[in-house]
Amino acid sequence: xxxxxxxxxxxxxIGYYPNKLVPGYPGLLVPGxxxxxxxxxxxxxxxxxxxxxxxxxxxxxxxxCTHIKLQSPSRECGxxxxxxxxxxxxxxxxxxxxxxxxxxxxxxxxxSAHDSNIFANSRLKARMELPEFSDCIILGDSGYALSxxxxxxxxxxxxxxxxxxxxxxxxxxxxxxxxxxxxKRMFPVLFFGLRLKMETTMAVIQACAVLHNIxxxxxxxxxxxxxxxxxQLLSAEISEIEAATQPQINSPA
Numbered sequence: 705x706x707x708x709x710x711x712x713x714x715x716x717x718i719g720y721y722p723n724k725l726v727p728g729y730p731g732l733l734v735p736g737x738x739x740x741x742x743x744x745x746x747x748x749x750x751x752x753x754x755x756x757x758x759x760x761x762x763x764x765x766x767x768x769c770t771h772i773k774l775q776s777p778s779r780e781c782g783x784x785x786x787x788x789x790x791x792x793x794x795x796x797x798x799x800x801x802x803x804x805x806x807x808x809x810x811x812x813x814x815x816s817a818h819d820s821n822i823f824a825n826s827r828l829k830a831r832m833e834l835p836e837f838s839d840c841i842i843l844g845d846s847g848y849a850l851s852x853x854x855x856x857x858x859x860x861x862x863x864x865x866x867x868x869x870x871x872x873x874x875x876x877x878x879x880x881x882x883x884x885x886x887x888k889r890m891f892p893v894l895f896f897g898l899r900l901k902m903e904t905t906m907a908v909i910q911a912c913a914v915l916h917n918i919x920x921x922x923x924x925x926x927x928x929x930x931x932x933x934x935x936q937l938l939s940a941e942i943s944e945i946e947a948a949t950q951p952q953i954n955s956p957a
């Protein structure tokens with residue numbers, strides 16, 4: 705991070721004081737760091753940036769979901785959090801701009817929830833249907849329902865125009881996958897999994913999204929691609945975190 709604070713210190717602060725970074729309920733984001741465009745100028749800037757990627761007009765963002773590993777929340781509802789790959793997770797929805805920054809994040813759905821169902825019940829969907837975004841488009845994969853503001857690829861393109869559309873759509877949409885990759889490499893705990901109370905887990909994920917956006921805005925260098933190096937770097941931090949949290953775990957309620 706550009707602030708030059710040790711990652712262990714940042715992780716400790718997130719774990720101990722998540723509501724200082726994400727006030728109140730974890731679904732409430734820190735204002736100014738994760739938000740949709742509001743002014744015509746902001747929307748036009750996003751459209752210009754996306755058009756520069758693959759000449760797809762009117763796009764302001766790309767949407768997708770990613771799974772964050774968890775320990776089993778409880779015996780009663782644990783299976784709700786088991787995703788199609790067989791492990792427990794939260795299915796996190798994000799809308800991303802061309803600079804790989806999060807503009808909207810939803811962190812509350814269990815791993816078994818389908819991406820399209822998360823979007824159908826989100827505030828983002830309600831916002832996109834308002835007149836303020838009538839001239840804006842977001843891009844998603846084939847798991848989402850096609851609409852006038854959410855465009856998905858052709859399942860079986862047959863014409864040259866359809867193939868060109870798919871190529872442009874996929875290249876433009878790729879920013880969300882890239883953003884997830886950078887995010888999880890920057891905060892490896894999101895890749896390896898969280899072993900915290902559910903409320904704290906949600907707050908940590910939201911806080912990591914805020915810190916990711918700060919890093920992108922400050923043009924911090926991207927984290928390394930080598931996951932083995934990340935594992936080695938993380939192992940020492942995990943030991944420190946577990947040692948620091950052990951007194952809290954053992955202390956009486």
